[in-house]
Amino acid sequence: VKKIFDPFADRTDAKRLLREVRLLRVLRHPNVLQLLDMLPSPSLSCSNWRDVYLVTRLYDTNLHRVIYSGQPLSDEHVQYILWQAQSPPYLRHISPYLRHISAISHHCLGVVHRDMKPTNILLNRDCELALADLGLARYIGAAAACGAAPPSRRSSDGSMQPPPGGTGAGLGSLTKYVVTRWYRAPELLVQNQRYDAAVDMWTRCTASPPEIGRDDPRLPETAGKDSLHQLKLIIERLGAPSAAELALIENEQAVRYVASLRPRATEPATAATYGSLFPLANPQLLDLIHQLLQFDPRRRPTAAEAPRHPHL
Numbered sequence: 001v002k003k004i005f006d007p008f009a010d011r012t013d014a015k016r017l018l019r020e021v022r023l024l025r026v027l028r029h030p031n032v033l034q035l036l037d038m039l040p041s042p043s044l045s046c047s048n049w050r051d052v053y054l055v056t057r058l059y060d061t062n063l064h065r066v067i068y069s070g071q072p073l074s075d076e077h078v079q080y081i082l083w084q085a086q087s088p089p090y091l092r093h094i095s096p097y098l099r100h101i102s103a104i105s106h107h108c109l110g111v112v113h114r115d116m117k118p119t120n121i122l123l124n125r126d127c128e129l130a131l132a133d134l135g136l137a138r139y140i141g142a143a144a145a146c147g148a149a150p151p152s153r154r155s156s157d158g159s160m161q162p163p164p165g166g167t168g169a170g171l172g173s174l175t176k177y178v179v180t181r182w183y184r185a186p187e188l189l190v191q192n193q194r195y196d197a198a199v200d201m202w203t204r205c206t207a208s209p210p211e212i213g214r215d216d217p218r219l220p221e222t223a224g225k226d227s228l229h230q231l232k233l234i235i236e237r238l239g240a241p242s243a244a245e246l247a248l249i250e251n252e253q254a255v256r257y258v259a260s261l262r263p264r265a266t267e268p269a270t271a272a273t274y275g276s277l278f279p280l281a282n283p284q285l286l287d288l289i290h291q292l293l294q295f296d297p298r299r300r301p302t303a304a305e306a307p308r309h310p311h312l
Helices: 011-026 063-069 075-086 089-093 104-109 142-146 198-206 227-238 252-260 271-277 283-292
Strands: 002-004 035-039 052-056 121-123 129-131
Touching: 011 035, 011 052, 063 121, 075 121, 075 129, 075 283, 198 283, 227 252, 271 283
Parallel strands: none
Antiparallel strands: 002 052, 035 052, 121 129
């Protein structure tokens, strides 16, 4: 039972609660937390209805607790968790044994979660996963969220091309301050008002590295003290953005700041870069991380593309 303390005292909190309840009622999926019931106040009067109780299925733990427990996770554990969090619903036709489909399948329904982090990824003893806390989730349209795009989105060399009007075209202005800072995608850190489901793909990856063999799950070199510091740490790891990537930033002041940052290496990050951080990780997993941690959101695999990666 999730207790929301006096959400009606603040308009923003009330809107988030309403949005979460509406989405939980619509998103019927094994890997999205199901809303079973709501416990109303004895009086439905607004003056007496202070707290709201949401009744859901009980899970044993969340990914944050698993990470900090020190319990070792096998490569199969990591693959299974990532599979559930990445693969879209149409893949259920591939094999009857792959019955636990994706938490990110909500992308194909037009929903972006915008707050994916280890505490919002619930797990039970069978390693079954459920995505929780949809208070910041937004409906942006199925085509934009699921990564559906015209064929021209990819060039002949396979690189991602912008849709007409740029990233998030047609979505309107979205909230800039979403996602816990450590898991926030670059386009959010530079306060772009237009973004799409690619923010969830970045966040899903940054919420996962502690699973893959690093001794210290806190990853201090990626834990920024504020948004500018977080952006600095990302540039140090990924390398300096290209001119084309800088052109994606809407805020001119942010462009100047990012351009002034100096990465640790002169060359852009590769899968081998993450191998030095996670020496015990499967090389295919490192390649998947490299693909997801792209400064340019158009270059990240979509929720439909990620499950095709060899590691999954």
